[in-house]
Amino acid sequence: MKAYLQAEHLQKQFENVSAVSDVSFSVDRGMIFGLLGPNGAGKTTTIRMILGILLPDSGKILIDGAEFTDRHRNRIGYLPEERGLYRKTMVLETIEYFAVLRGLPHHEARTKAEQWLKRLDLWEARYRKLEELSKGNQQKVQFIISVVHEPDLLVLDEPFAGLDPVNQALLTEVLLDLRQHGTAIVLSTHQMEQAEKLADPILLIDHGKAVLYGQLGEIKSRYGTDTIVLEFDGDGSFLSSSPQIRKIHLYENYAELQLVDHVAPQEFLREVAGQLSIRKFQIVEPSLHAIFLDVVGQQEEHPS
């Protein structure tokens, strides 16, 4: 199947700073593509190029096999990271306006808007002004605006930020449903837990460069199965200076680590069991979070 969205060798420079350099990826229908990276990595610039807000200096964006034109605007939905809506207008009419702006006829815009308001538990608020809504509900309204016209390509920038767990679950459910129905979804986030649950494949960018790109499982196995997850009680600070450990992400009662090559996990377990009360000891694939920190950390240490 041909990819719905294809980005080829994107390049964008601001003043003398290279915001995005040589980034390529493709997104199929029915796929949630994770665009990951730390703040300022170039995610938003990449997204703006996908949406035709910015033009790449070189490289190109193909949507459904064709270069971006105005007619594509009606097939795209967008939830920007910086949220904001008209404050004084009512929920329902605002959604309708954006739906019409994306090319829906008026009557259809109304029905679709009403369906989505019901689905996201905002039906009661439909005649209220947006400024009277809570932050989380405003965000849901903005999400509806991005999907109300049933786009083929949905671009979401940090959609989970600011939502409570109940609404996060609701949003996850909606996203999986959209994927089921063949929407191509670009999910940009730095919340690795969410990305790990939803996105496949992923692209990790840092300093405007693609540093990791592929299927989640494949990336994880590339990073080996020698990661040890440790949950414990006691003072684990000595771990960070232990000669047996090659790499560690240490938290209060939790650590994710990799051992120096010749050290066997069992041997390491015996050693730490003497100093900490171990609750959990597990040999796993590294989490996306750990991979993220490793890759981005390396970039920080050796800026190229």
Place this chain on the structure above:
Amino acid sequence: MKAKWTQVAWWEYVTKVRTKTFLFSLVVTPIFAFGMMFLPSFFATRPETETRVIGVIDETGVLAPQLDSLLMNRYKLPDGQPAILVRSIPVVSNDLGAAVHKAQQLLSQEKIVGYLIIQPDIFSSGKAEYRSENIGNLRLLDRVESALKDVVMRLRIVDAGINPDVIKKLETPIDLKAVKVTKTGEIEKGDPLQLFFTSFAFLMLMFFLIITTGQMLVRSTIEEKTNRIVEVLVSSAPSTDLMVGKIIGLSGLGLTQVLVWTAIGLFIAMSAHVVTITVWQLLLFISYFILGYLFFAALFVAIGSVLTTEQEAQQWMQYLSMVFAIPLVFAISGIENPNAVVLRVLEFIPLFTPMIMALRIPLNAMPVWEIVGTIFVLSVSVIATMWAAGKVFRVGILIYGKKPSFDEIIRWLRSA
């Protein structure tokens, strides 16, 4: 596919036209403005309803009766009663002090509103005194003064031995009538005061419209920026559609305002007989308004899209208001001399064209080449600013926080 600017225009129009601020400015501003203009003259020319009695202490003994009959005949209330009556207060055995005391008594009993003291030397000195609690009633003072002058003059003339019939002839007043003619000598209706009001009303109308709707344009652009709505908008519709839609929608708002205001204004003004206007003048005015508005709108949108906060916008609006106020400086002298060179030069500068023309339209028939010329210059400027604003809007609208430098804006104009 339907053009998206129509949707944008509709949205801009509908969501703004129903706000309380708009309704307020729609109704209250013109009432206030016209009130300020007409109430003072209304009160000043309001017909009197009450006969006022003034006391006269006449030491000459001959002036009081004549003054009485002159005032009675000359000034009438609408119902035919005399407006001013004279109550003579006799001076008994040359005791002026006693007479003044008596007058003061009448004053405190409110039998008279004031009293006149005429001393014997009035024929030579030409001086008299009026005493009252209220010496602010200029109309009364004026009347008493002119009546007294006439009475004294008559007596002087009679003293000089001239026939009273000759005096009547001498007193025939002159009524200077101003008639407006065109270059070809046709006589037009309207007197100078009416023209002044019409011209000034046109100018003020234009000024208020540009300031208020300009403010709305800048505000609404900034709101979309500070609320970050603009990213979704820019990804939904081409930016030219967004800009054109916004300008058209808000122009509709401006036109709504102009129609309502003209309706109110014409009603008030025509019923007060201060404004005369022909259909042709109104058409010209509206043409200049629309062109001028589009020019300013493009300017305002461009400015709004590079600014980032409401405060900055307010500052800029202040500077711009000052620029727009420049034609007001020329208003008075322009009305006196609508063909002044300075006006004829300013009218070709697009920033001033609409307002200068608003000023000149009611005053005199302009040569066709001036009308065609100014409309041409203004139209070209409209297209040029729209084009430039489109480019600045396209890039500027995504700028947050950092203010662009002047040469950055120039670079956008070149590239984009």
